[in-house]
Amino acid sequence: MKRLLITGAAGGLGRAMRPRLGKLAEIVRVSDIADLGAAAAHEEVVQCDLGDANAVDRLVEGCDAILHLGGISVEDKFSKILNANLLGLYNLYEAARAHGQPRILFASSNHTVGFYRQDQHIDTTAPMRPDGLYGVSKCFGEALARMYFEKFGQETALVRIGSCMERPSNHRMLSTWMSYDDFESMIDCVFRVPMLGCPIIWGISDNDSRWWDNSAAAFLGWRPKDNAERFRAELDVSLGRQAADSPLSVYQGGMFVRDPIFEDG
């Protein structure tokens, strides 16, 4: 790969993945609306508001692949979600359409299905049950990507990320955690497979506790290696037992099912 674009590179996940991308491409174009610090030798740094169509068009130009982590990544006011996750995603796909349709890994979310209970085992054909405006924006994103795939041939991996962080920070994440190493190997699989199509992939490690069936994505050859279970004992100590009636114990989306919707203004 010559040039890989990463959006949302100043966010939590972006900062974690940024140093790992040098292996994948000669040049990594690093982007965010926030400050990104200095460029490494192999990096191009571009500050960009996803809601600005022209800026996004220039951002995408010349890239062979896009790791799209950008946009609002928690529940927020609709005006902000509208700009970054709805308009911003449209801008990204139009830019990709204009510039040779580089393959996209789109960071979708488990909050597209957050209202399933934790004792339900689902696969990627389960109807959407988003748990807030953020989750709805990811449903929109998956639908938009699917349409660009069928209408124009644009390939996207729709990765429903569970909890991609250094370590699980509560008991729910024993089921949803994806290690950085596993995400890195998934990125590698997504960009190396000759035909990607537009698959949905659950972004989780090989955890003992599982709600999601990833077999439909097995053609990618991605086999995660980590297991959140090794963190259980320390969570038991630090947090004690999780209340049975907490959304963290009941719903796949955890606390998001309770989050209020912010009013605009």
Place this chain on the structure above:
Amino acid sequence: MKRLLITGAAGGLGRAMRPRLGKLAEIVRVSDIADLGAAAAHEEVVQCDLGDANAVDRLVEGCDAILHLGGISVEDKFSKILNANLLGLYNLYEAARAHGQPRILFASSNHTVGFYRQDQHIDTTAPMRPDGLYGVSKCFGEALARMYFEKFGQETALVRIGSCMERPSNHRMLSTWMSYDDFESMIDCVFRVPMLGCPIIWGISDNDSRWWDNSAAAFLGWRPKDNAERFRAELDVSLGRQAADSPLSVYQGGMFVRDPIFEDG
């Protein structure tokens, strides 16, 4: 019912249904962004841009039920769809949440699944395959409605309308047609059933040619009576045989799979 709101009342479907709604409620609040003509005795006429949150809030206040036909109903520039079908729908659901959660019938569309082929028989659990920006906006709408149902208890009937018009105007519509009478009886069922939930309903008459399985919605007691087949002979005469490779013959979404996406500006 005391007051029923109909949005999009100046559109094709709105104009057809408007005179039939007097039976359902004492007062019918008739709304559109376009001119609506004079109010009938039982009507309140309100001009309203769905993208204007305050206007929508006032529009919904005092209503017991909403027949939401408003918004862009064909493929169009994303800026227009964004305003009417994304922001507009959010405004509508926030207004409903503020005003007692009147039951909503939301005019979704077969274009949420337009890329299925006509020889595929699907039910309401089939993954979305939208055929354009309009279809994507309806996927967004269904996801938003589902979230408001699970999070706040807001009930909505998600009606994937096929082709609701006086008569089928091409051979594809022999499968997608819904008569005005059948739509009227469906509206009646949706607003009378004690518990509605948030079901997806295929909006088609009892046509001989069928792609969609409506059995999941049978709890509503809606049994359409019309059949597009009686129009076949006259379509054969007026249009001749439909080309086998036309999107009209191949895809459930018909010509929409070919429509270009308009650039903003």
Place this chain on the structure above:
Amino acid sequence: MKRLLITGAAGGLGRAMRPRLGKLAEIVRVSDIADLGAAAAHEEVVQCDLGDANAVDRLVEGCDAILHLGGISVEDKFSKILNANLLGLYNLYEAARAHGQPRILFASSNHTVGFYRQDQHIDTTAPMRPDGLYGVSKCFGEALARMYFEKFGQETALVRIGSCMERPSNHRMLSTWMSYDDFESMIDCVFRVPMLGCPIIWGISDNDSRWWDNSAAAFLGWRPKDNAERFRAELDVSLGRQAADSPLSVYQGGMFVRDPIFEDG
């Protein structure tokens, strides 16, 4: 058929069907624990407690077919259900095994699945979700019948009766009603089909409002003719609108989901 046994003949459903059975067999053996009145010309009247194994053995002897409506048919103390519906059913199947395995139509119940919501459309493979001790006893009955079928070849029709009565008495029954005529024609199909096996059949008329898919039983050739819909208008008048949050509006089992369990004593 030479001799048909009907149990529970003094109950509501038994009294309704008793006069219709003369067509099916030369002799109808009419049984109940309660008083049965005088025998008609073609009838044998036998009072019998299903919990009495010897009495049940004599009851079944000489019969070619059994219409088993007997036992407790509403929620009740477990001691009564235990005697009539658990022990009683075992007695019946042992008697049948001893006397040539006459074919059985077993009156199971929609209360085996009473906790499904009314907006769920299910078929006969849906896991059991009984709504009380009565429903649990019918789950037991279906399991017992299935075991006698696989182990000994005993054939049984497991009829999950909805609401078999003169007319629907509330709005829920617009979905669950089975007319006496339709039940009669079903009985005829069950006893005439050369191979019956051990099918589950939903006992409902051809109602506009439906929750249950009967296609698995279509091999019987039973096509119900009645439709509860014709009673809707008069129910609207006599009962008014059913509350949205009543179990009658929400659960397939209606009020049974709320019924307390009686203590023994």
Place this chain on the structure above:
Amino acid sequence: MKRLLITGAAGGLGRAMRPRLGKLAEIVRVSDIADLGAAAAHEEVVQCDLGDANAVDRLVEGCDAILHLGGISVEDKFSKILNANLLGLYNLYEAARAHGQPRILFASSNHTVGFYRQDQHIDTTAPMRPDGLYGVSKCFGEALARMYFEKFGQETALVRIGSCMERPSNHRMLSTWMSYDDFESMIDCVFRVPMLGCPIIWGISDNDSRWWDNSAAAFLGWRPKDNAERFRAELDVSLGRQAADSPLSVYQGGMFVRDPIFEDG
């Protein structure tokens, strides 16, 4: 249609359908290995062994559509089935490939699934369970047709004919019967639909007793009108009750599950 080819025109089904085909095409090319009698005004009569590749090539040349009823239609020696149903079908599809790929209605058979029991309700995705060499040859035919569809675009309707005859001649056929009128209307649907694809269609009338789910083929707009039930009473009189353990009562394929395989020679 200019020229429609019918093969097997001297067989039972062929003789019944031949007089009905004049409506469908200007010229009907009538073919069989057996004597076909005189040609009607609109007919071309061609005697042909399906195992003769050159003869089949000439037979197909110039035809717009093919109603393929030819080949062995009962259990028989493998050598005969090999020639007519395996080699013969290959010859037919190669000829079609050479001559513009006229649409084909292929008379497949319920004997592709004959080992299902009659109390099993299946759709077209149920795995094959052929009941003899004849059934196996039809499995081959369906696989061959499917391959020509996916590899070369050749369209075929795979019609699993139940029992297409004047009237049902035993109780099993109350479930499998298809009237000549219903077959005729199906042929009409198959040749008129703009895109056919390669669907499997169960060839049965709208019988009260049903084992097969035809909903996947509803896109064709075929709605059969006849019902074998009206023949039940006379079958009861003429045949008496069918034995419960007869293959006619147990298996969808009826007596075919018992038929010996003929030795060659």
Place this chain on the structure above:
Amino acid sequence: MKRLLITGAAGGLGRAMRPRLGKLAEIVRVSDIADLGAAAAHEEVVQCDLGDANAVDRLVEGCDAILHLGGISVEDKFSKILNANLLGLYNLYEAARAHGQPRILFASSNHTVGFYRQDQHIDTTAPMRPDGLYGVSKCFGEALARMYFEKFGQETALVRIGSCMERPSNHRMLSTWMSYDDFESMIDCVFRVPMLGCPIIWGISDNDSRWWDNSAAAFLGWRPKDNAERFRAELDVSLGRQAADSPLSVYQGGMFVRDPIFEDG
């Protein structure tokens, strides 16, 4: 956990698990109808007939969790099964309802599905096919537990135990074996998970030979570690080849499909 009740502690499985439970709770209340020997330091020993409602009520009082291994665990006379497995289970659930609904692990059985063939791979939604009165009583137990869950919120793990013993004693158990270690870790998972619900769990180790799909229970985080395969060679030597037509080779329930039903008396 303060106090864990184990029933059936004098049975084969009870004796094996009893010494392992001290880790789980401060006090282990050990119960059976048979003699239980002396109490260990952390144990309370209570002899109890499950058919005695008052005794069961006292047994359950003060417990935080119940490991219900009690009742008849093989095919037996119905009178004994009725007392221990039907009435006894009702008594247990009523006692639990009266005393704060302690979480229950209910030892259900593979004999609820014993009539499936060994070449059928099933999950927990497969309809029940019990292989005897014992299996039927476990179907009853699962239905009862489900009802108490939906009606009263009582949580139960329905564990369909295969063959939980020191080592497999025949070839069938290469598929059904669960090691004591794996059962112990499952018990741990069941009582630690914040929300249990009412799941069905197949009680088997990670055997090479498998008939049952446990993915629906993966939310528990239980990952068995043992594998019966290591015993194959010694079974081959000690038992020789298992006959192909033995129920041990054909049915999931093994010999139970053949067991006679004992007459009462």
Place this chain on the structure above:
Amino acid sequence: MKRLLITGAAGGLGRAMRPRLGKLAEIVRVSDIADLGAAAAHEEVVQCDLGDANAVDRLVEGCDAILHLGGISVEDKFSKILNANLLGLYNLYEAARAHGQPRILFASSNHTVGFYRQDQHIDTTAPMRPDGLYGVSKCFGEALARMYFEKFGQETALVRIGSCMERPSNHRMLSTWMSYDDFESMIDCVFRVPMLGCPIIWGISDNDSRWWDNSAAAFLGWRPKDNAERFRAELDVSLGRQAADSPLSVYQGGMFVRDPIFEDG
């Protein structure tokens, strides 16, 4: 086992497996139409044309088990496929029927489903989608074997072999590869299991990249040990990146979807 027959022993797969079969049987009867070289001490060498019924009858006589690798194993002229794979297979099954029904492992092929895309995950119930005449002949073989199983009790393992060779020779085979060791252990499982039935088994190692779900065959106790992934790096070096639009990248059947059908003559 006393005598094991292997057909196709001179082919690529046959030559690889031949030296491994001595462990399985006292005598290995080695057969092919081509030259087989000298017999080892435990071998009987028999040259045989599968299309010759008498020769096949003698070939099968006296054998306890058959490893049927014989016949045409790539796309070829139909006349050759007809002789070896259609007539030849019939001859084999008739010979088996005449000689005690020795258990058969039939080398079916992934080309029965070659038109599925690589991003589709399928199990053994997926409808056939053969990619050529060779694939169609394997569909025939599976149907024939199934019929002999249901009609006569003949057991067969239908092994849809992916790519059984020393090592993968292109990127597609990273998903389809089965090592010789894994095939050997599968053969062992197939011939040792007491009841085999007629299962379909995907013949692949435990590769990271997978399209096929083998869980239905888990009752065999076969757990493959190899993983093609270890060959990826060297394929990357030797072959470079596989083109995205190559059939090797798109279809499960790879290049077979493109292969022309050879004309006879």
